[in-house]
Each structure stands twice: as C-alpha cells, then as structure tokens.
Amino acid sequence: MQHSDELFCCICGLLILEKERKNKEHEPPLSRGGTPDGWKWAHFICNCIKGNNTQQEFEQVAKQKYIKALHEWNIKQRDKQIIKRVLKEKYK
Numbered sequence: 001m002q003h004s005d006e007l008f009c010c011i012c013g014l015l016i017l018e019k020e021r022k023n024k025e026h027e028p029p030l031s032r033g034g035t036p037d038g039w040k041w042a043h044f045i046c047n048c049i050k051g052n053n054t055q056q057e058f059e060q061v062a063k064q065k066y067i068k069a070l071h072e073w074n075i076k077q078r079d080k081q082i083i084k085r086v087l088k089e090k091y092k
C-alpha cells in the first residue's frame with residue numbers, strides 16, 4: 001500500500017478513488033484572478049458543482065448545491081455515487 005499516492009479532493013475533503021474522475025481545481029478560480037499554477041486535485045463532479053465560487057462562498061451553500069446536483073442534474077452514475085458519499089460523510 002502506497003499511502004503517499006492517495007489523493008484527497010480539495011473541495012469535499014474526501015479520498016479520490018482510483019476509478020473516480022478528477023481534475024484540477026484552482027483556488028481562487030481562474031476567472032476570479034487565480035493563477036494556472038495554483039491548483040489542487042478535486043473530484044470532477046465536486047469541481048462542476050463548485051463552479052467559479054471561491055471555497056468560502058461555496059461552503060455556505062455546498063450542501064444545497066450537492067443535493068440539487070444529485071436530484072436535478074443529468075449526471076453519470078459514478079458521479080452520483082460521489083455526491084452521495086459526500087453528503088453522507090461530510091454533511092450528515
């Protein structure tokens with residue numbers, strides 16, 4: 001087991017599993033003055049839900065946004081699984 005290889009989502013804080021889609025999250029967002037070098041890994045779906053909000057703005061409405069995405073967005077099953085895990089572990 002190589003724990004140093006484990007990646008955590010900088011948005012929800014949970015482990016990014018190998019089979020899960022991930023991408024680079026910029027904080028602050030590029031469109032809000034962030035730089036291309038200032039990024040961390042995030043779940044692809046967490047990044048989509050966060051959009052161009054700053055982490056601080058996002059945290060105030062995060063639970064509602066995750067719930068809305070789960071019920072209203074037309075997304076892949078594996079992205080739904082991530083949202084369900086986030087809602088269960090982060091916003092119980």
Ligand SMILES: [Zn+2]
Pocket residue numbers: 009010011012013014042043046086
């Ligand atoms: Zn995440």
